[in-house]
Amino acid sequence: MTYSIISIMRQELGLVVIALLVLFFDLVVNEKNKQKVFLIALALFGLHTLAGFFPFEGGNLFGGMYSTQPVHILMKNVLNIGVFLVLLMSASWLKTPQIANKSNEFLMILLTTLSGMYFMISAGDFLMFYIGLEIASIPMAILAAYEKFKSRSEEAGIKFLLNSALSTGFLLFGLSLFYAAAGSIYFDDLTRTLSQPSPLVALALTFLLSGLAFKLSLVPFHFWTADVYEGSPMVVTSYFSVISKGAVAFVLGILLFKVFPVFEGLWQNVIYTLAVATMFLGNLFAIRQKNIKRFLAFSSIAQAGFILLGLLHTDNLGIIVIIYFVLIYILSNLAAFGVAQAVYAASGKENIEDYNGFYKTNPRLALIMMLALFSLSGIPPVAGFFSKFFLFTAAAKAGYYWLVFIAVVNTTIALYYYLLVVKAMFINPNPEPLPTIRSDKYLRSALFITVIGIFLTGILSPVFEYIQAMVDKF
Amino acid sequence: MMSITFHQAVFYFFSAIIVIFSILTVTSKRILRAATFLLFVLLGTAAFYFILNYAFMGALQITLYAGGIVVLIIFSILLTSHVGERFEPIGWGKMIASALVSLIGAGFTLYVLLNADFIPTQAPLPDASVKNIGTALLSYERNGFVLPFEVVSLLLLAAIVGAIVIARKEPHDTENPNNE
Amino acid sequence: MTSGLLITFFITAIVLVAAGILAAWLLAPSSFNKQKSQPYECGIPTKGTSWMQFNVGYYLFALLFLIFDVETVFLFPWAVVMKTIGMTAFVEILIFFVIIVLGLAYAWKKQALKWQ
Numbered sequence: 001m002t003y004s005i006i007s008i009m010r011q012e013l014g015l016v017v018i019a020l021l022v023l024f025f026d027l028v029v030n031e032k033n034k035q036k037v038f039l040i041a042l043a044l045f046g047l048h049t050l051a052g053f054f055p056f057e058g059g060n061l062f063g064g065m066y067s068t069q070p071v072h073i074l075m076k077n078v079l080n081i082g083v084f085l086v087l088l089m090s091a092s093w094l095k096t097p098q099i100a101n102k103s104n105e106f107l108m109i110l111l112t113t114l115s116g117m118y119f120m121i122s123a124g125d126f127l128m129f130y131i132g133l134e135i136a137s138i139p140m141a142i143l144a145a146y147e148k149f150k151s152r153s154e155e156a157g158i159k160f161l162l163n164s165a166l167s168t169g170f171l172l173f174g175l176s177l178f179y180a181a182a183g184s185i186y187f188d189d190l191t192r193t194l195s196q197p198s199p200l201v202a203l204a205l206t207f208l209l210s211g212l213a214f215k216l217s218l219v220p221f222h223f224w225t226a227d228v229y230e231g232s233p234m235v236v237t238s239y240f241s242v243i244s245k246g247a248v249a250f251v252l253g254i255l256l257f258k259v260f261p262v263f264e265g266l267w268q269n270v271i272y273t274l275a276v277a278t279m280f281l282g283n284l285f286a287i288r289q290k291n292i293k294r295f296l297a298f299s300s301i302a303q304a305g306f307i308l309l310g311l312l313h314t315d316n317l318g319i320i321v322i323i324y325f326v327l328i329y330i331l332s333n334l335a336a337f338g339v340a341q342a343v344y345a346a347s348g349k350e351n352i353e354d355y356n357g358f359y360k361t362n363p364r365l366a367l368i369m370m371l372a373l374f375s376l377s378g379i380p381p382v383a384g385f386f387s388k389f390f391l392f393t394a395a396a397k398a399g400y401y402w403l404v405f406i407a408v409v410n411t412t413i414a415l416y417y418y419l420l421v422v423k424a425m426f427i428n429p430n431p432e433p434l435p436t437i438r439s440d441k442y443l444r445s446a447l448f449i450t451v452i453g454i455f456l457t458g459i460l461s462p463v464f465e466y467i468q469a470m471v472d473k474f
Numbered sequence: 475m476m477s478i479t480f481h482q483a484v485f486y487f488f489s490a491i492i493v494i495f496s497i498l499t500v501t502s503k504r505i506l507r508a509a510t511f512l513l514f515v516l517l518g519t520a521a522f523y524f525i526l527n528y529a530f531m532g533a534l535q536i537t538l539y540a541g542g543i544v545v546l547i548i549f550s551i552l553l554t555s556h557v558g559e560r561f562e563p564i565g566w567g568k569m570i571a572s573a574l575v576s577l578i579g580a581g582f583t584l585y586v587l588l589n590a591d592f593i594p595t596q597a598p599l600p601d602a603s604v605k606n607i608g609t610a611l612l613s614y615e616r617n618g619f620v621l622p623f624e625v626v627s628l629l630l631l632a633a634i635v636g637a638i639v640i641a642r643k644e645p646h647d648t649e650n651p652n653n654e
Numbered sequence: 655m656t657s658g659l660l661i662t663f664f665i666t667a668i669v670l671v672a673a674g675i676l677a678a679w680l681l682a683p684s685s686f687n688k689q690k691s692q693p694y695e696c697g698i699p700t701k702g703t704s705w706m707q708f709n710v711g712y713y714l715f716a717l718l719f720l721i722f723d724v725e726t727v728f729l730f731p732w733a734v735v736m737k738t739i740g741m742t743a744f745v746e747i748l749i750f751f752v753i754i755v756l757g758l759a760y761a762w763k764k765q766a767l768k769w770q
Contacts, residue, residue, distance in 0.1 A: 063616025142636035608731030
């Protein structure tokens with residue numbers, strides 16, 4: 001029993017041990033070596049990420065409360081890659097004097113939220129799902145308020161906390177209705193007992209979906225996003241917009257495909273509407289943004305709308321496409337955030353007009369930013385094109401031609417505002433452009449990895465085939 | 475028959491308390507009063523647990539929510555410098571709109587709930603003694619809760635660390651930055 | 655039958671209290687002047703507002719108290735069945751405890767428990 005727990009839950013256990021070790025080291029080492037804990041954490045987490053790719057069998061534990069299959073492990077691996085990049089990017093920020101004395105706590109809390117996402121993905125009943133969700137969202141408010149000497153950051157923390165409490169309230173009410181309808185909160189019981197749609201189940205599903213839509217910041221549940229993203233420290237914003245969003249997208253996929261496939265007719269219309277509203281509003285608001293963080297916030301709202309397209313193909317293809325899209329979204333968005341982080345760390349500037357003439361002084365960073373934005377908008381040679389293409393194919397195969405058409409229109413709108421930033425960097429004149437930035441080796445290696453990733457994940461077919469093979473074992 | 479109606483009477487009595495104090499909580503103009511009204515809402519909820527013969531949960535509700543969380547809320551209110559201030563009155567338009575939305579939402583939910591055909595359970599009422607709770611809490615099997623029990627400790631740990639990080643005085647706020 | 659008794663008890667209690675208040679309200683002469691509503695005993699009228707701002711230390715203590723309060727809630731049912739379940743229960747609580755105690759050690763080390 002003990003052995004099977006260790007082998008099946010090894011990813012969770014590994015991550016929790018790393019998080020606890022970070023806190024432990026922070027307690028025992030002396031002041032001078034505090035910064036070295038970061039290196040240990042980075043190394044351990046790197047190993048943890050690599051170890052996740054070793055093939056191993058999944059299984060059920062605790063009477064079905066926890067279950068993991070190759071597809072879940074793959075999802076966790078995708079998140080791991082993103083978190084590893086976020087950690088690399090956070091190195092310079094963690095060294096700043098106001099943050100340095102609480103940098104290890106940052107790592108510990110960040111890894112704890114990631115473990116919450118793990119438990120959420122592997123949950124076999126609504127209780128574990130809910131606890132995972134809470135672990136993934138309550139400490140997140142602390143991260144958002146981490147620069148507490150800035151009132152914007154405090155505002156972001158409290159806004160996130162209140163909004164997430166509200167959405168959790170919705171979600172819990174939905175879960176209690178599921179219990180009322182089925183008499184159990186285990187997923188396998190639910191699929192067995194709830195065989196046909198009833199108004200009660202529809203209501204429960206509505207509450208559940210609105211709770212998750214809050215976390216995924218889908219329109220009309222997106223109001224908190226821009227303020228929280230703008231106020232949080234840049235590293236936390238990138239974590240919010242890729243990792244936490246990716247995890248909720250995965251969980252939504254698992255819930256809808258594996259727990260509620262019989263209610264396809266109910267939730268597909270909802271997803272359809274949400275997708276259209278999210279894509280349009282996200283894109284239209286993104287055009288108006290002047291601040292790079294707000295700009296990326298709205299672009300990430302729009303991207304979440306695209307992810308929903310994958311949910312409409314209720315088959316393995318849907319899951320494959322979502323994982324592939326999230327992987328490439330993590331790489332591209334983190335590349336964009338990495339450049340913004342480098343600029344912010346060097347100059348403290350985060351407005352788009354500050355990027356005017358950026359290419360003159362920082363050609364390499366400008367090229368990386370351009371690549372990232374091209375990938376986000378889906379321009380052919382880079383990976384973003386392939387992920388969007390597969391997403392649209394999946395939706396079209398499910399018969400949603402109009403939705404694909406709307407999505408293509410939105411891709412064009414998105415292209416317009418992504419190109420606005422590119423234009424600012426390459427064409428707009430600026431008498432005093434930003435000075436040449438020399439970022440530290442962690443950030444540079446993170447950007448290097450994202451650039452390689454943006455090129456290779458699109459062109460190399462083994463990546464897609466690997467995801468396919470893992471999902472088919474599901 | 476008598477016992478059922480009595481049960482129902484008690485239930486409705488506490489429901490009324492909860493509803494009234496909930497409304498007072500959100501409409502009160504003074505924040506400290508709102509916190510006090512909230513206390514009664516939480517106590518009313520504890521009464522529900524006692525009605526359901528779930529004494530452990532009821533006691534827990536009183537110690538944690540009434541004894542802990544409300545005290546914490548009152549502390550955090552007294553931390554701010556604007557304790558005595560009244561809230562700005564909410565405009566009639568907003569008031570009516572939000573009341574309308576809440577009523578429609580509540581009405582719709584009630585309509586669905588009252589028309590749902592719940593499957594009546596044949597199982598006897600579970601014995602909610604502390605012993606059974608303990609056994610379930612530590613059980614690995616189905617309907618055991620050892621995994622959530624352990625995982626919750628992570629949340630508590632993150633909460634402790636996070637609370638200290640956010641609330642403690644920073645060394646760089648003080649005069650001497652090296653003085654930890 | 656106990657419920658019938660209970661109802662009688664409740665009704666009697668309510669009626670008695672209500673009767674007392676009503677009698678006092680009906681029988682007692684009522685008068686009002688400004689002196690009556692002023693504070694007595696110490697006799698000094700307050701100056702300014704009686705609200706005062708708390709030290710943030712109270713909050714930290716209350717928060718830590720709450721977290722360990724939650725912990726006791728989990729410990730209580732465990733303690734009841736510890737003997738019947740045996741070693742497994744001990745290991746389970748040990749894991750829980752180590753994690754929480756790490757938090758306590760953190761609070762101690764960072765001097766969150768020290769009054770500032």
